[in-house]
Amino acid sequence: MELKVGDIYKCPEGHSAKIVWISEDKKVVAVKCPQEHLSKVVKVVSHSEFALTYRNHPREERKIYAKNMVFLTEI
Numbered sequence: 001m002e003l004k005v006g007d008i009y010k011c012p013e014g015h016s017a018k019i020v021w022i023s024e025d026k027k028v029v030a031v032k033c034p035q036e037h038l039s040k041v042v043k044v045v046s047h048s049e050f051a052l053t054y055r056n057h058p059r060e061e062r063k064i065y066a067k068n069m070v071f072l073t074e075i
Helices: none
Strands: 006-011 016-022 028-033 035-045 057-065 069-074
Touching: 006 028
Parallel strands: none
Antiparallel strands: 006 016, 016 028, 028 069, 035 057
16 A cells, blocks of 8 residues: 555544655654644643632643644554
8 A cells, every 4th residue: 555645544543634744664654633632731720719828729630632733653
């Protein structure tokens, strides 16, 4: 199966993605997925609680999602 830049290939999470780069030895491809993927989880201060001291602020996690993420995938 000969792959070219612009072909459709599966991203690691199973979505349809577009090939944007192929290595010279044809063993690794970079695919750009238009779906949202979890980028990172950050902790933010919760302002819904009453005021506490500086070090005792309750924290909550917020998930950050990114679109058009590029994955390197072995063929």
